[in-house]
Amino acid sequence: MGDDSSFLRIESLVEKINNAPLKGILIAQSEAWFPYSVEAVKLLREGLFVAVRNTSSVHLGSITTSDEDQHYSLVRIESVETRHFIIDQIRADRSDVPISVTGLLEQHLQEWQRSSADPEENNLRIVVSVSSTGLELDLPVAAASLRGYSMRVTQTDGIPMLGEITYLAVQDLVGQIVNRGMADPDQSNQSIVAGTHTLYRSNPLQVLIDTDSLFRRHFGLFGFTGAGKSNLLSTLISRTFYAGQTNASNVVLFDVNNEFFALLVDTIVEFDAHVVFLDNEINDSMLRFLDGDYSARDQAASDFLRTSTLPGPLQRYVNTREGNQKMLELLQLLLSAGRFKRFVDEPEPLAVGYYLSQIFDFSESVKTGIRGTGQTKKREAWSTLIEIIIENFDDKNRRITDDDFSVIYGFVVDAIGYCSDVEHDYVSPIEPLLSEMLPKDGKEKDRHHTDLVGPLTKLAKFIVKLRQEIQAPKGLRGHSIDFGGLLNALHDDKRTLMIFLGSENTLRIFSERLGSSVYDYRRRTGTIDPTTVFVFDEADIFVPSQNAAASDDDKDAVKASRKIATTLARRGRKYGLGLGIATQRIAYLDTSILAQIGTYFVGRLPRLTDRQRITEGFGIEMASLQVGINEVGDWVILSHTAVGDKGSPIPVHFSDANRRIFEFIAGFTQDKFAEFLGVVRKTDVILEFAEAKDEFVSAVTETDYLP
Amino acid sequence: MEGEDLFFGGGMATESVVGQKLDGSGGAVDLMEIARSSVWRIETLLGDKTVGHGSAFAYKQLIDSKAGTSKVFLLTNLHNFSGALKNYNFLVELARRGAPVEALMMRSVVSAGGERYEFDRIIAAKDALFAHNRPYFKDFAVVSVTIPTTQKLRMFVLPDNADAQAGDSIYALGYPRDTDLGITEGITSHVYGDDVSNDTYRWQIQHSVLINGGNSGGPTVNRFGVAVGISTWGYLNENGMNFSVNVAHVQSIISDPSEVEEVNLNAVFHKLAMRAKEEARYGG
Numbered sequence: 006m007g008d009d010s011s012f013l014r015i016e017s018l019v020e021k022i023n024n025a026p027l028k029g030i031l032i033a034q035s036e037a038w039f040p041y042s043v044e045a046v047k048l049l050r051e052g053l054f055v056a057v058r059n060t061s062s063v064h065l066g067s068i069t070t071s072d073e074d075q076h077y078s079l080v081r082i083e084s085v086e087t088r089h090f091i092i093d094q095i096r097a098d099r100s101d102v103p104i105s106v107t108g109l110l111e112q113h114l115q116e117w118q119r120s121s122a123d124p125e126e127n128n129l130r131i132v133v134s135v136s137s138t139g140l141e142l143d144l145p146v147a148a149a150s151l152r153g154y155s156m157r158v159t160q161t162d163g164i165p166m167l168g169e170i171t172y173l174a175v176q177d178l179v180g181q182i183v184n185r186g187m188a189d190p191d192q193s194n195q196s197i198v199a200g201t202h203t204l205y206r207s208n209p210l211q212v213l214i215d216t217d218s219l220f221r222r223h224f225g226l227f228g229f230t231g232a233g234k235s236n237l238l239s240t241l242i243s244r245t246f247y248a249g250q251t252n253a254s255n256v257v258l259f260d261v262n263n264e265f266f267a268l269l270v271d272t273i274v275e276f277d278a279h280v281v282f283l284d285n286e287i288n289d290s291m292l293r294f295l296d297g298d299y300s301a302r303d304q305a306a307s308d309f310l311r312t313s314t315l316p317g318p319l320q321r322y323v324n325t326r327e328g329n330q331k332m333l334e335l336l337q338l339l340l341s342a343g344r345f346k347r348f349v350d351e352p353e354p355l356a357v358g359y360y361l362s363q364i365f366d367f368s369e370s371v372k373t374g375i376r377g378t379g380q381t382k383k384r385e386a387w388s389t390l391i392e393i394i395i396e397n398f399d400d401k402n403r404r405i406t407d408d409d410f411s412v413i414y415g416f417v418v419d420a421i422g423y424c425s426d427v428e429h430d431y432v433s434p435i436e437p438l439l440s441e442m443l444p445k446d447g448k449e450k451d452r453h454h455t456d457l458v459g460p461l462t463k464l465a466k467f468i469v470k471l472r473q474e475i476q477a478p479k480g481l482r483g484h485s486i487d488f489g490g491l492l493n494a495l496h497d498d499k500r501t502l503m504i505f506l507g508s509e510n511t512l513r514i515f516s517e518r519l520g521s522s523v524y525d526y527r528r529r530t531g532t533i534d535p536t537t538v539f540v541f542d543e544a545d546i547f548v549p550s551q552n553a554a555a556s557d558d559d560k561d562a563v564k565a566s567r568k569i570a571t572t573l574a575r576r577g578r579k580y581g582l583g584l585g586i587a588t589q590r591i592a593y594l595d596t597s598i599l600a601q602i603g604t605y606f607v608g609r610l611p612r613l614t615d616r617q618r619i620t621e622g623f624g625i626e627m628a629s630l631q632v633g634i635n636e637v638g639d640w641v642i643l644s645h646t647a648v649g650d651k652g653s654p655i656p657v658h659f660s661d662a663n664r665r666i667f668e669f670i671a672g673f674t675q676d677k678f679a680e681f682l683g684v685v686r687k688t689d690v691i692l693e694f695a696e697a698k699d700e701f702v703s704a705v706t707e708t709d710y711l712p
Numbered sequence: 713m714e715g716e717d718l719f720f721g722g723g724m725a726t727e728s729v730v731g732q733k734l735d736g737s738g739g740a741v742d743l744m745e746i747a748r749s750s751v752w753r754i755e756t757l758l759g760d761k762t763v764g765h766g767s768a769f770a771y772k773q774l775i776d777s778k779a780g781t782s783k784v785f786l787l788t789n790l791h792n793f794s795g796a797l798k799n800y801n802f803l804v805e806l807a808r809r810g811a812p813v814e815a816l817m818m819r820s821v822v823s824a825g826g827e828r829y830e831f832d833r834i835i836a837a838k839d840a841l842f843a844h845n846r847p848y849f850k851d852f853a854v855v856s857v858t859i860p861t862t863q864k865l866r867m868f869v870l871p872d873n874a875d876a877q878a879g880d881s882i883y884a885l886g887y888p889r890d891t892d893l894g895i896t897e898g899i900t901s902h903v904y905g906d907d908v909s910n911d912t913y914r915w916q917i918q919h920s921v922l923i924n925g926g927n928s929g930g931p932t933v934n935r936f937g938v939a940v941g942i943s944t945w946g947y948l949n950e951n952g953m954n955f956s957v958n959v960a961h962v963q964s965i966i967s968d969p970s971e972v973e974e975v976n977l978n979a980v981f982h983k984l985a986m987r988a989k990e991e992a993r994y995g996g
Contacts, residue, residue, distance in 0.1 A: 298843070415764070690800050690987065694980070695842035701979045705835055705969045709774060710785045710854050712730070712870050712963055 015056060015077060015144060018156070019172035020048050022121045029171040031057045034164075035136065037171040041087060041129035042121035049085045052204055052632045052656055054174040054182055055135055056080075056142055059163030075144040078165040079158065079174065079182060080135040081653065083628060089116070090128040133171075136626075138653060140182060142174075158185050180210050185649035187213040195253050197244045199642065200659040203633040212657045216245045218647040219604050220254060220538035220583035223574055227591055227619055228608025233637055234587050236316065237606060238542070239268035239662035246272050246500060255494075255501045255537040257519070259512045261546060264314035265504050268662055270335060271669040273344055277499040279402070280345045281486060283507035283515050288312065294340060295347045295484050299692045306336035309345075318663040322670070331670050338675065343400045346486040348505075348515075356490035357409060358401030358497075360471055364413070365391060367467050371460045379453035386442035387457065390420055402490040402497075410472045417465045424454045424461060491519060492526060495537055509546055510562040516547065517565035520582075524572060527580035536581045539573055541566070544586035545593040567595065574601035591615040596622060604644035607654075609634055629654045729773040731867035734937040740883060740895050746937055747885040747893055749866040751930055753823040754788055754855070766792040767886030767930030768822055768855060769939060771870050775862045783858050784865065786822065787962065788929030789944055790836050790846070790853045793820065793977060800984060807992030820977055822857055829857040832978045837965055841975055848955065849915035851944055852962045854972075868931050868939035873960045876903045876917050876940040884921040884943045884956075886930025896922045900934075903958070915961040917941045923954050932956040 019026045022044045029039035037055060039045050061076035095104060116129055141161030145154070158181045174182070183202065190196045195217040201209040219241075228234045242256050258265055266273065266280055273280065285292065290304035310332055315323060322328035339345065368391045375383050394413055423439045443454040486494075494501045505512060505519075520539055527533065541547040547566040573584040586602070588594050592614060599622030607630060610616045620627045623643045630641060633656020641654045648655060694701075731750075734742055750770040768788035775782045821828040835854040840846050880900045888894055898921030904913040921932065923943045932941035941956025965971050 300843075690984075691842050693987075694983070695839070697983075698839075698842060700983065701976045702841075702973045703976075705972050705974050708969055709783065710772070710835060710856060711967060712772060 015075060015142075015172060018142070018175055018178045019056065020175055022048070025121075027121075027173050029055070029131070029133065031165055031167055031169050031171050033167070035083075035134055037133045037135060039131040039133060039171070040121075040125050041116075041131050042119055042123070044121050045131055046085075046087060048173055049082065049131055049133055050204055051082055051084060052629075052654070053082050054079050054138070054179055055082060055133065055171045056174055056178075057165045057171045058169045059141060059161060059165050061141065061161060061163030063166075074146050075142075076161065076163050077142040077144070077172075078161060078163060079138050079140045079142055080165065081138055081629075082133050083136050083626075084134045086132045086134075088130055088132050090130075092128075136629075137165075138182070138650070140185070140650075142178065158182055176205055176208065176210055179205075183210070183648065183650045183655050184213045187215065187649045189213075190248055195245075195248070197248045199241070199244075199648075200638075200640075200657040203635065203639050203656040203658045206658070212642070212655055213649065214604075214642070214644075215647045216241075216248070216254060217536055219644075220536050220585070221578050221581060222603030222646045223577075223584040223601055224538075224604040224606065224647075225544075225585070225599065225602040226587035226606045226608075227610065227615070228589055228606075228640070229610055229612070229615070230589050231637075232589065232608030232640075233659075233661075234589060234608065235264055235268060235542070236638075236662040237608075237640060237659050238540070238585075238587055239265065240659050240665070242269060242502070242540075243272050243662070243665065246276050246502065253500060253535055255503070255535055256540060257495070257503045257537060258505065258540045259516050259542065259547070260504050260506055261509060261512060261543045262314050263312070263506055264316070265542070266309075266313055267315045267319055268666060269502065269504070270666060272502055273339060273504075274335065274669075274673075276502060277494065277497075278344055278502040278504070279486060279491075279494065280339075280504045280506065281348050281491075282346070283348050283505055284511045286508055286511075287506075291345070292347075295345065297484075299341075300695060302337060302340050302692065303333075306333050306340055310336060316663050319666055319670075322667055328670065331673055334675065335670065335673055343403055343484050346403065346484045348491075349404060349485045349487050356402050356487065356493050357398050357405045358493050359489055360405050360409075361395050361398060361401060363471060364464075364468065365395060368464060371463055375456065375460055377456065379456075382442065383453050383456055386439065387460065389438075389442060390416075402486060402494040404485045404487055404490060407472075410468065414465060414468050414472075417461055417468065421458060421461045421465065424457045488519075488522060492522065495523060496526075496532065496535075500535065510559060513547055513562035513566035516541070517569040520569035520573060524569075524577065524580065524582060527582065533579070533581040536583060538583035538585050539569075540585035540587070541570065542587050543590075544570075544588040545590045548586065548595045548598055549593055550595050570598060574598055591618050594618075599623070604642065604647045607631075607641040607643060608639075625652070625654065632656055727775040727777065729775060729864050729867070730771065731869040731937065731939075733869050734935070736935040739935060740897060743883055743885065743933055743935075743937060744893075744895055746866045746868055747895065747931075750868065751885045751893060752786065753887045754786075754792055754929060755821050755823065755828075756793070757819045757821060764792065765887065765926055766928040767926065767943070768792075769885070769929075769931040770865055770867050771939065773865050773867070775864065777862055780862055781858050781860055782862055782865075783856055786855045786857075787931075787939075787942055787959070788853055788855060789942060789957075790834075790840055790851050791944075792929050793834060793853065793975075794841060800988060803985060803988035804991050807989045820855075822855065824859070827859075829859055831855055831857050832976060834975050834977060835966065835972050836975055838971055838973050841980075847911060847914060848944060849957055849961060850965075852942055852957055852965075854966060868933050868937050870963055871938045871940045871960045875934065875936075875938045875960065876900065876958060878902055880934050882917075882919050882921055882932055882934055882940070884923050884927055884930060884932050886923070886927035886943060888924035888926040891926070898922070898954075900940075913955075915958040916944075916955045917958055918953065918955055921954055 016026050021027065022042070027039065027045055027048060029037045031037045037057070039049060056077035056079055059076050059078040062074065119129065139160060140158055141163055143157050143159050179202070188194045188196045190198060190213065196213050196215050198211045199214040200212055202212055226234045226237055245254055245256070272278060282295070288305065288308035290301045290308045293301040294305040310323070323332050368387070372384055372387050375387060394416060420439065439454065443457070445454055491503070494503070505515060507515065516539065523537065548570045549563060570584060573582055577583060586598070596618050599618065602622065605619065605623050607619055610619065610631065616627055616630055620630055625643060632641070632654060633639060634641060636658070638659050638661060639656060640659060641656050642648055643654050645651055752768050752770070754766050754768040756764040766789060768786040770784050770786045772785040773782050819830055820832065821830045837850040837852070840850040878900050882898055882900045884896050885893065898919050900917060900919045902918040904916045904918065906914060908914050917932065917940060919932065923946060927943045930943045931939035932943050933939050939959055941959055942962070944955055944957050946954030
């Protein structure tokens with residue numbers, strides 16, 4: 006037998022009162038009794054865990070006690086009831102004998118105030134009903150050091166033994182249960198801290214969730230009005246983006262109420278994000294800006310802010326002068342940086358990245374033909390030139406414009422000019438760069454610049470040919486994105502957030518188009534990464550119950566969105582595609598979809614019918630559905646896959662997204678986002694020049710030009 | 713003499729010369745004859761290298777016999793000059809890598825008869841140069857250069873409203889790519905006015921004349937030598953869908969000096985370079 010230091014005793018893992026473990030007794034498979042005390046009543050709460058020795062502790066052929074490995078079934082407290090034996094009898098008898106309440110008070114008050122240090126009162130007990138979790142606490146006694154663990158929480162097939170002592174698990178042990186098998190969040194995984202266990206508010210117990218499982222196996226948010234569903238969604242998405250690996254998990258969100266821009270503004274600023282307008286139901290100023298009139302930017306920011314839905318606390322902040330200014334500054338920055346786009350429906354892909362990749366591929370093939378003396382230097386110079394072209398474009402998913410082609414072509418022409426050995430008076434901007442890589446002075450054998458004329462000329466011709474392939478008018482302008490751009494953004498090496506705005510029917514129809522395109526693409530190419538979740542806020546609009554009233558116009562649109570939601574729910578997982586739904590109107594939701602959802606976030610649900618739908622969908626007892634929900638921000642997580650304690654309700658408090666957003670906006674300064682500033686400066690040159698036009702422009706005074 | 717004015721005042725003799733209509737019988741040959749005299753190549757130079765080029769056509773010549781020079785006024789596309797703004801991002805990138813962009817000097821020239829004449833100002837529609845979403849009907853500029861000759865130029869005539877008609881034969885003259893002066897022929901499909909559902913087509917003449925890069929700014933003329941349009945844009949790979957800015961409408965704009973402004977191109981180019989250098993420094 007090992008010494009105490011090599012194995013743990015159960016007493017070190019259970020709650021104590023006055024340094025003595027709180028002990029009860031298992032009197033039935035689903036019931037334990039504890040001696041009554043005020044302290045015990047305070048400790049024993051629904052949702053906590055009780056440990057009781059199970060049959061795995063017993064080896065067949067011998068019955069022993071503490072010298073064997075100890076296995077304790079971990080059972081969940083479903084209800085706690087304090088019972089008084091005599092009063093129970095009175096209640097049960099219901100005889101006509103008059104009962105004096107004052108007499109009862111005088112007689113039993115002291116009993117009810119009994120503390121654990123007092124002698125036990127025979128009339129009182131705490132009756133705790135429990136349910137199995139399928140887990141046990143394994144405390145090895147012999148050879149613990151050889152086992153490699155001194156305690157672990159694991160699956161069990163042992164049965165709790167009647168008459169055995171029951172203990173109340175401490176917070177650390179509860180943490181091991183709820184986070185069993187979950188990796189601590191770091192860069193190598195996709196685990197995040199969802200929130201804190203609601204039963205441990207003073208000393209928070211973090212509850213972890215695996216976002217990859219959460220998304221791939223689908224999730225649903227169900228809560229009554231005011232439960233904080235949008236707030237929770239914001240917290241989940243934001244934490245997912247700020248955690249873990251850079252290329253994991255895209256989020257596509259169909260935002261019916263235009264409320265998620267504000268709730269995710271920090272994520273939009275700091276990550277690859279696109280706020281896409283699907284139809285023309287937008288402010289005129291925004292329309293003009295997106296069509297290329299940069300002078301409309303500030304008005305577009307102001308109008309967009311005015312028409313966005315902001316949560317109450319944030320709206321109050323934005324109503325102040327400081328808050329309004331900060332928010333407008335942010336919006337202007339995001340507009341200039343191209344975060345807002347119009348969706349354009351073009352038959353062929355027009356994304357910048359598409360053409361840059363073609364230029365790159367062509368240039369690589371040309372590079373192989375660059376040979377001879379100084380081959381390494383020449384090829385390096387070639388690669389640097391191509392790199393400059395590609396790096397010039399920040400947002401490779403936006404639609405290419407005619408100006409972009411002119412820029413690329415002009416650059417190549419400049420390079421040809423240098424390499425062609427033409428003498429001139431002025432210094433071309435590209436000369437210093439090229440002269441460093443390919444100097445023109447020095448010995449003949451060391452001068453290689455002319456060898457690049459041929460390859461550069463080929464490249465110039467290729468660029469012209471590429472441009473001619475575009476079946477669109479010259480002068481493409483503004484901020485837009487087409488299907489090709491969207492697909493690229495969802496399959497590149499950056500995690501991407503897309504928020505789509507539009508009317509209900511537009512969103513319904515588009516969700517089907519986009520979802521099907523992504524699904525078909527992945528199925529065709531066998532792509533399963535990165536995980537992409539399609540989130541339908543107000544999901545009852547997209548997947549309404551079959552008998553929900555709908556106009557004829559709506560019916561086709563609903564058919565489309567229902568179709569894609571069903572496809573994603575049933576078959577999306579194979580290709581790394583997930584479904585997320587959020588609704589407060591469960592009664593209007595097609596609940597057949599609930600069966601496909603792997604993780605439920607359940608908020609306050611006052612209506613019985615709503616609770617029934619959820620419990621039927623997930624498959625648990627209704628009684629435990631609202632345990633631990635006491636404040637705004639408290640939700641119950643039910644998950645078969647994404648948490649440690651699978652299949653059991655975990656009450657979690659989520660931090661308030663309003664606070665996070667408020668702190669971000671209040672602390673925002675342009676200097677923090679230098680890369681943004683770079684983008685802003687580049688795209689605002691035109692605006693700046695237009696505003697400074699007095700430096701270049703004057704009234705026409707001589708009219709001799711008149712015909 | 714028709715189309716000419718004589719003005720004497722203050723000891724200066726200035727003769728104003730404009731184009732004359734043809735009878736239409738000579739076809740492309742006559743038109744080329746006029747074009748050789750008055751359709752010029754317009755270029756943006758960086759050093760001696762051409763970084764952008766298009767076409768322009770003279771519509772008025774003021775001959776100063778005493779000085780022995782002529783002031784020539786040409787029409788062209790405004791987008792022939794806004795190329796510098798498009799190159800801004802590259803200027804920043806190059807400045808970041810140490811290139812002395814402050815030495816950048818772009819020059820604008822027209823070439824005629826082997827000679828180059830530099831200019832640094834243009835007249836354009838108000839607020840058109842820096843507009844991102846400039847409508848096509850504002851894509852024009854008036855250029856003036858002084859040439860050392862008093863020889864009268866043969867020029868195309870500016871139109872009246874009725875001169876552009878659907879069904880007319882129409883010709884585009886200019887310098888496509890890096891070729892010499894060329895002419896292409898087609899037919900006018902539609903003449904759009906103000907009443908259009910798609911703003912893109914406002915005051916545009918749609919025709920089937922093939923135009924290429926380099927034709928921009930050149931005249932689109934009918935068989936009577938009337939320059940009804942400025943060759944401007946088209947749908948690539950869509951045969952028969954090319955567009956010229958309606959010159960009759962351009963005239964209505966430039967006739968009102970309050971509707972136009974004078975732009976100092978050198979100031980624009982210089983500020984662009986300095987701005988790029990500043991941004992490169994900021995971005996570290």
